[in-house]
Amino acid sequence: MSLELNKKALLYQLSSHASVSYEVLSDRLQCSRRTLKLLIESLLYSYDHIFSIQEVGGKLSLRIHDEEAFKVLVTEDLLLSTDLNSFHKRQAIFFRILLEADGYVSADTIADEVGISRRSLSRDINRMKMVLETYQLKLVSKTGVGIQLVGSELAKRLLYLYEVMDYLETKLELPKDLMETYTDFVQHHRFPIDVERTFHSTLLLTVLRRHHPLDEADFTWFTSQQSLDLPAIFYDILSYFMERPLTKAEQIFLTFPMQLGLLPAEIARIEILEMAETILRQTVQEFGITLDIRESGQVLQRHLVYMLNRSVMKWRFEEVSLREQLIQSSFSKIVSQFFVDRVVEITGVAVSEKEVVLLAAWMELLMARKSKPLIGRVAVITQSGQSFNYLVETQIRQIFGEAVQLDFLDFVNHLPYEELNKHYDLIFTDNLMYSQTLFQPFLSLSLVTKENQAEREALERTVLGRKIEMYSRVINLVFDEQVTYEENIENLLKVMESQGLISSEAVEKLKAKEAKNPAISEDGYAFPHLTDASLNQLIVVVAADFPFSVKTRAGQSIRDFILLFVPMELDDFNQDLLFKIFDNTFRMSSETHIKERLGLSHSSDTIRLSK
The missing domain is CATH 3.40.930.10 (Mannitol-specific EII; Chain A)
Structure with a gap:
């Protein structure tokens, strides 16, 4: 990641949390504490009139003095500071050229615009193909003609969103009336700045690629809520500017940052419930485990809605710390992988390996409830914070009942497991995960058993x-x-x-x-x-x-x-x-x-x- 994008990532993280430790920032930005301090010094030297950063007790907090200037800084100014020595910026230019072309583009033309030789471009392209594979896109080349990017329009827009807009300025002026309506909407909802930023990008892309129709079939497994939809006047102004009504697929793409990050209520989709029940039956048959199919399907339904929404929009996860190791060899991971593989077979949607880790938490809970139906005392060993604890408490009580006694214990400072087993019916450890763009905790737990206690103790010491x-x-x-x-x-x-x-x-x-x-x-x-x-x-x-x-x-x-x-x-x-x-x-x-x-x-x- 380039220095300027590190600065952006740092500011996004600080603006999304009341305070953040150096440990969390180091994990997310993949850099040392010393590098973080250099980034902070550089930012404050240039922008102390816009914001300040305080350190109290080893944790950093951000105070914004000028909201408008801060938004301009993170969405525009820092992008302009990157240079072509960055592979990611060369890659962004390469992708933008192909995305804006209707047909083939010669390699010489691309090399000239990027400012490198044909040989260097060929080396870059080999690396870029690996990125394109994650979007189900590919390059087609014809001798003497050039290169073309092939794939669905949704995949191309997501490539533009995640791999181009972070590195290049989008030179597109939106109508004043549209921007005023947009500003009123986001200010009224007080979105986190990362949600607002992604929403602004989907708005730009909707206009920028208005002549490239989205296929509604790409959104078959995406679930949206009208409570997070835009006001009618917004669509009216946007439709007037685009000289045609917005399609349903365009509305889904435009609003997906809110739909992904802020879904507030229970969601029911009969086809997803039926899919959950079908795969649960296959899972029971495959592994010989005992689960209540109908009840377990209802519990999993909402998680699958989230999972499919994230997967359709290629919303990427990044693990915080080493805790994913806790479940690498667990039975719930095996069951979860089987379940996810069946989801992929049915839906045709590519699902990240990180989703297996999240689903494993639900498998742990469901199997624990069935193997020990009378659960009175549950412990969760965690260092993930109050918002995660609230999320876990809600789900634990949903599965084991309101009367269950639930205690949260410190991840690296609790009684030995032999003592805990005397006091609790079930013990879980957390595996908190964050998305890469919209910061929000998700339920991910591992069940502690006598067989894996030594592994967990070692990880806690780490x-x-x-x-x-x-x-x-x-x-x-x-x-x-x-x-x-x-x-x-x-x-x-x-x-x-x-x-x-x-x-x-x-x-x-x-x-x-x-x-x-x-x-x-x-x-x-x-x-x-x-x-x-x-x-x-x-x-x-x-x-x-x-x-x-x-x-x-x-x-x-x-x-x-x-x-x-x-x-x-x-x-x-x-x-x-x-x-x-x-x-x-x-x-x-x-x-x-x-x-x-x-x-x-x-x-x-x-x-x-x-x-």
Whole structure:
């Protein structure tokens, strides 16, 4: 992704949430915390008159000072900053040329407009074909004639929407009356800016490609709600400008951003319900499981409406964190994949692999309810936030009844699974997913069983490790096994002071504290720690090797080690993180390394004390 599109993605994410952590932003933008800070500095340097970004407790929030200027910035100005050195911009120009042509276009013409050689264009085209496959589009070439883009009009519009408009300015002036009506409509509904942006793009495309008719058959499996339709005057003005009435297919395409992201009510479609029941019967026969076909079909119906709507419009998902791994080998994933494959066979609609993960959550719930009909207590281990918790609570109660006791537990800080199994009938972990363009959480859960507890514990430690590495300075320590533990500590503090990590006052305070009362457990775990006002972030030093051979001056063997430097003032987030570090350091089995219990990787900074 180009720098300017990273800036756009960052602003879209911040404008769609009250506050966002660096961890979430890093996952979504696929860049480091340092890159994020550079992006923010660059944005504020140029646009601090339009908005400001505050950081509180490791979370970022956006304050917009000029709404109109902000919309222009994210929908137009940042696009103009990209250049042809970006493959994605060259690709966008290539697609636009073919989309605007009625027939074949010579490769020489395209190469000249893009500003590259024929050979370079050929290399680019090989990469572009992979993108076109996801839209069921293909390139047809004729020797001496040129290249043509072949496929349905809906697929071409979606290609234009997702692969061209993000990189190129659309030079199309819409009538003043139409834009005034559009502005009134979006202001009245107060859409998220990402929904509004996509809606503006579908409006431009509806006009831009008005001479290319949409096939209503492409929308057979798309469900729209009239409550999210546009006012009649909007269609009247648009029809007058286009010099003909809008078709039903055009109305669906025009309004799909609202229909996808904001569907508020229960939806019933008899053919989708019948399809759900048919595939459930096949699923029962295939795997020998027991499900109430009619009741399960009704529960799945709304999810299938969402799934098909997203699939028809190629609404792309991106996983947050590593949690999709939780269900890769689960039975519900196998059942879900079978179900989705049958949906594809019946509908002919291409469905993303990410939809399998979402559907697996429903399969977990349905199979759990059938295998344990009397469910009284359910736990959901999650770190996904209140909006997701509300969504899950609604669906859990729909399936297991209003009387069920439902508790939400922290993903990286809960009782051991052996204890949880004593208190709860069912335990789930979350697999929150977000779409790439319209940010909204979706239900995705995994059932915890005795067979997969070790896998989940490992993943929870990975998540904890990511948090520690994101919000703390983590250092691996290689001990000098030829000298005592106390000499190692003294040498370590000298190195940390020389590197500017801690002050000389902090060094003396820790040395005095350890001399008076060494922080060493009976099992040989050393955990020196200090709270000091000169620190501005948590510093975590862990032994790189386990076990190692170092003895104190008194002869006690040290087998594992963690050193913590803690700021005097911690916000709630970092206070909670510190508790989790201590809790996982001491709560888990003494057979494992502290570093493993905290989920820390091997890529952290290293200090070697060995000569």
